[in-house]
Amino acid sequence: MSILRKIFETLREYYADKPYRWWSDYPVEVIVRAVLVQGSTWKSVDKVIETMYPQGFMEFEAIVQLPDKQLAAVIRPARFQKKKVPRLKALAKLFLEYGGNTTRFFARDIETVRQELLHVPGIGVSTADNIMLYAGNIPVYMIDMFTVRLLRRHGFVSPTADDKAMQECVLQELTPDEEPYGAELFKKMQEYVVRISKDFCSKTNPKCNECPLRIFLPEDAAIQTDSPPLIRKTAKAAAFERPAKPISPHPVAPQPVAVQPIEMPADWTDAERKVFANIGNEATPIDKVAESAQLPIHIVRATIAMLQMKKAVRQTEGNNVVRTQPKS
DSSP: OOHHHHHHHHHHHHTTTOOOOOOOSOHHHHHHHHHHTTTSOHHHHHHHHHHHTTTTOOSHHHHHHSOHHHHHHHHGGGSOHHHHHHHHHHHHHHHHTTTTOHHHHHSSOHHHHHHHHHTSTTOOHHHHHHHHHHTTOOOOOOOOHHHHHHHHHTTSSOTTOOHHHHHHHHHHHSOTTSSSOTHHHHHHHHHHHHHHHHHTOOSSSOOTTTOTTGGGSOTTOOOOOSSSOOOOOSHHHHHTOOOOOOSSSSOOOOOOOOOOOOOOOTTOOHHHHHHHHHOOSTTOOHHHHHHHHTOOHHHHHHHHHHHHHHHHHHHHHTOOOOOOSOOO
16 A cells, blocks of 8 residues: 555544535536635635525526626625636536536546636636546546645655646555545545645644654654655655756766676566566656556555565675665
8 A cells, every 4th residue: 555545544534523515516516616716715615606506506507698797796705706707607608518418528538628628718727627526527636735735745746846747646656456546536635635734734834743644754854834845855756856957058968887787586576577677767757667567556566665675685694785676
């Protein structure tokens, strides 16, 4: 079980008897809320949602037919109504092209759905991913500021990792080896991350010593605020770090280094030989190793752990030691 999966299980147990109001199961409300919450608060959006239902405005047809000034007045508590009115109407018209049937809209290729949503003015990647996850039950994980904070403080990604790299990290760490998996897992994980951030992992003055996730903090991590972010100095963090641009406009190409072939010990299994043969350098992502070795990621993780153990045994016995995984 990966560390991030253990974090999920810890949070699921911690919040088991603490109900929390989260996203609705009604797709139209999810879509409306995803737009209204931009630059606003959950509480302010709640006021708008509670007003729209009694008046029959929580339908795509009603949103399109409502005059702009009237719709602006309805959503005023969520602020920026002049920008949000055209966004809501554009989304409503998009779904009406599919007969207002959200199931039909989302039952297509993930990238096709995402690109259609992104073509709506004012809809960014985060909003599109939220709509896909909560309205369409599509297994995508939206990277928000709370997730960024947790991944950085617990050393899963480097300070320079972008949203795409963080999304890749979450998808790799939350493997389908255990249930739940897919959209339901991502919905609950995002809920737990938001809750733990509000309860303990605040931007400033985090309550790390009281947090149920304190056992997962890097051993050498000092309790700090987001500047600079905490980072575990491991190959895992390096794997999701984007290479820095060279300072010199004419970088000098590195000279090739002759590498002596390493004879693999006879007691290695086929999986260990494949994994060892496909580890390139210190920053090789584990998914690339798995792809090259044509093995599942969880098998690669287990194999690397076994290679580490055998390496430690050889060190103890005084034998020659070879590098069997990316250095930290």
